[in-house]
Amino acid sequence: MNIVALEPESVRTRPPSWQAIVKSAIRDSGQLLQRLDLAGHLPGSPTEEKNFPTFVPETWLRRIQPGDPQDPLLLQVLPRLAEDAVVPGFVTDAVGDLEAEQAPGLIQKYHGRALLITSGACAVHCRYCFRRHYPYGQAPVSMPQFDDALEVVRQDTQIDEVILSGGDPLMMVDNKLQQLIEMIEAIEHVRRLRIHTRLPVLIPQRVTSGLVGMLKKTRLAKIVVLHINHPQEIDADVRQAMLQLVECHALLLNQAVLLKGVNDDLETLITLSKQLVDSHCQPYYLHQLDRVAGVAHFEVPEAEGCKLIEQMRGRLPGYAVPRYVRESPGESSKTVIV
Ligand SMILES: *Cc1c(COP(=O)(O)O)cnc(C)c1O
Numbered sequence: 001m002n003i004v005a006l007e008p009e010s011v012r013t014r015p016p017s018w019q020a021i022v023k024s025a026i027r028d029s030g031q032l033l034q035r036l037d038l039a040g041h042l043p044g045s046p047t048e049e050k051n052f053p054t055f056v057p058e059t060w061l062r063r064i065q066p067g068d069p070q071d072p073l074l075l076q077v078l079p080r081l082a083e084d085a086v087v088p089g090f091v092t093d094a095v096g097d098l099e100a101e102q103a104p105g106l107i108q109k110y111h112g113r114a115l116l117i118t119s120g121a122c123a124v125h126c127r128y129c130f131r132r133h134y135p136y137g138q139a140p141v142s143m144p145q146f147d148d149a150l151e152v153v154r155q156d157t158q159i160d161e162v163i164l165s166g167g168d169p170l171m172m173v174d175n176k177l178q179q180l181i182e183m184i185e186a187i188e189h190v191r192r193l194r195i196h197t198r199l200p201v202l203i204p205q206r207v208t209s210g211l212v213g214m215l216k217k218t219r220l221a222k223i224v225v226l227h228i229n230h231p232q233e234i235d236a237d238v239r240q241a242m243l244q245l246v247e248c249h250a251l252l253l254n255q256a257v258l259l260k261g262v263n264d265d266l267e268t269l270i271t272l273s274k275q276l277v278d279s280h281c282q283p284y285y286l287h288q289l290d291r292v293a294g295v296a297h298f299e300v301p302e303a304e305g306c307k308l309i310e311q312m313r314g315r316l317p318g319y320a321v322p323r324y325v326r327e328s329p330g331e332s333s334k335t336v337i338v
């Protein structure tokens, strides 16, 4: 008799899927501020919000301190008027991605590694994003289009690593991702699969048993590069997702971007490094901000970045200090600043 009454209850308490969390994300800066008890606290929204709208999932919102307009997680996602400022030197294609495109969606800048743009979508819109002006409309979306892009890799036996990037490659649903991985595996000279993603951090529920299964199964060595800028981004669910990735025998790395007001502070960077290492994730790169139009207010001078890294060296084991790098168009690798 009770079964009928119990069933809806169990449906209601089932945790939402990652797709449901994406669907219910906040898409309006006014609503975002309201949810954080900050309505009326900040001046209006920039015109840029129309081109690159607010996009914040609940799983990120929960980690923001309500009532704090300077919260480091809020600053990463809240459109601010400064985005409309035209600042000399800040341009739409700051890193020369378009020039390095070998086929639609396939970017090769560096020896042996090719980067595939797998999705124009992300689980969040980071206001400092270097690809915010990238023409995703022209990137491949269907399997035949990916197949065409991968022809470049098939023809060049020197490419032994394929990097899935975006947008966020984990925005692809599991069975599509599985097909893409199989396509890459079929290229004999490719030995490594790298996934650049922010999803396990934004929505840890994305690390599904399906994803874990396909990563365990592939013959390719796996490198997962996360993007975490601040220790407050790492909650218990994120830690769990990181451990699940490590259990797939993925090499787990992190890249952060040095951002004014968010993580340009020694104690913050040290705590971040320690928390990453404690979750088996190695701090890989600390990026100097790419000079993309609309992000100038996030820039930290390189001299300050160098000082922070040197101070980190005095406090942390060598493996916990990231390489401080900058991306300059036309170079044969990222440029190590210090
Ligand atoms: C950053 C980047 C890579 C990866 O560089 P690593 O130094 O190997 O991490 C590869 N291709 C492109 C186009 C990149 O921008």
Ligand code: SF4
Pocket (backbone or CB within 6 Å): 121, 122, 123, 124, 125, 126, 128, 129, 130, 131, 132, 166, 167, 168, 198, 227
């Ligand atoms: S997740 Fe990466 S690609 Fe997506 S908006 Fe953020 S920085 Fe840009």
